Amino acid sequence: MLHPEATASVLGNAHMPPSSNLATQAARVPRHVAIIMDGNGRWAKKRGLSRSDGHRAGAESVRAVTRTARKLGIEALTLYAFSEQNWARPQAEVQGLFTLLVDFLTSERQELHKQHIRLVALGNLARLPLPARLALQAVIADTRHHRGMTLALCLSYGGREDLVQAARALAEQVKAGTLEPAAIDERAMANALWTSQVGCDPDLVIRTSGEQRVSNFLLWDAAYAEFVFAACDWPEFGEPQFQAAVTEFSRRQRRFGAV
Numbered sequence: 080m081l082h083p084e085a086t087a088s089v090l091g092n093a094h095m096p097p098s099s100n101l102a103t104q105a106a107r108v109p110r111h112v113a114i115i116m117d118g119n120g121r122w123a124k125k126r127g128l129s130r131s132d133g134h135r136a137g138a139e140s141v142r143a144v145t146r147t148a149r150k151l152g153i154e155a156l157t158l159y160a161f162s163e164q165n166w167a168r169p170q171a172e173v174q175g176l177f178t179l180l181v182d183f184l185t186s187e188r189q190e191l192h193k194q195h196i197r198l199v200a201l202g203n204l205a206r207l208p209l210p211a212r213l214a215l216q217a218v219i220a221d222t223r224h225h226r227g228m229t230l231a232l233c234l235s236y237g238g239r240e241d242l243v244q245a246a247r248a249l250a251e252q253v254k255a256g257t258l259e260p261a262a263i264d265e266r267a268m269a270n271a272l273w274t275s276q277v278g279c280d281p282d283l284v285i286r287t288s289g290e291q292r293v294s295n296f297l298l299w300d301a302a303y304a305e306f307v308f309a310a311c312d313w314p315e316f317g318e319p320q321f322q323a324a325v326t327e328f329s330r331r332q333r334r335f336g337a338v
């Protein structure tokens with residue numbers, strides 16, 4: 080686990096300018112980083128603030144981490160913004176989260192363009208409130224040609240739910256006579272998932288707030304991902320913490336089941 084105090088040592092000289100770290104990391108950056116952004120509520124509670132304040136601060140971390148990922152040359156960044164299970168939260172909190180999403184899409188639209196970032200959304204999007212769906216559709220259409228980085232927002236997402244909808248889609252094709260059951264292999268399955276929009280599996284999954292659970296995130300996709308757990312809450316996770324996680328990744332030996 081990356082403890083906040085350990086961040087400086089993981090990064091080497093804490094006083095080094097960020098660009099030095101960026102240069103030394105260039106050869107070993109993960110292609111795809113996925114993040115479970117956890118701890119907004121606890122961050123707020125520790126400060127006597129509301130959960131909505133925590134989510135608002137969390138949205139700032141989304142901005143910082145997106146910028147850093149692009150700067151590091153990461154091809155895809157997937158963020159777990161709202162799980163299928165999060166619908167069970169109080170209505171005011173849910174509403175607040177989708178208002179924040181619309182604000183984020185409105186304020187970042189130009190920046191995404193400038194940074195050549197393609198936005199995609201993964202999940203059961205039909206459940207989202209209309210303003211959020213419309214804002215997403217507009218930015219997704221607007222940025223679809225960009226190839227600098229893919230930013231994937233998981234919204235009303237669950238790994239099990241993704242597997243279920245993929246199985247159903249494949250079953251429909253079999254029923255229609257366009258797919259042989261024997262032709263269902265890993266590639267067919269992967270292509271039927273919401274996450275196929277990203278284009279590659281995550282190499283690195285980060286979870287903040289000290290919790291060490293997978294929480295229904297990228298269950299198929301993260302089969303060979305490296306996991307890094309950061310002790311800080313999501314609103315405290317910015318450029319140095321992200322770089323520390325990437326450095327930790329670069330030290331891992333990946334064997335993909337071989338020796």
Ligand code: FPP
Pocket residue numbers: 116117118119120121122134135137138141158159160161162165176179180183232313
């Ligand atoms: C989990 O922390 C966080 C969420 C369910 C929401 C994540 C949302 C954001 C980071 C802000 C908005 C997102 C975008 C893309 C603009 P928690 O609230 O469950 O934390 P807790 O476990 O401490 O209560």
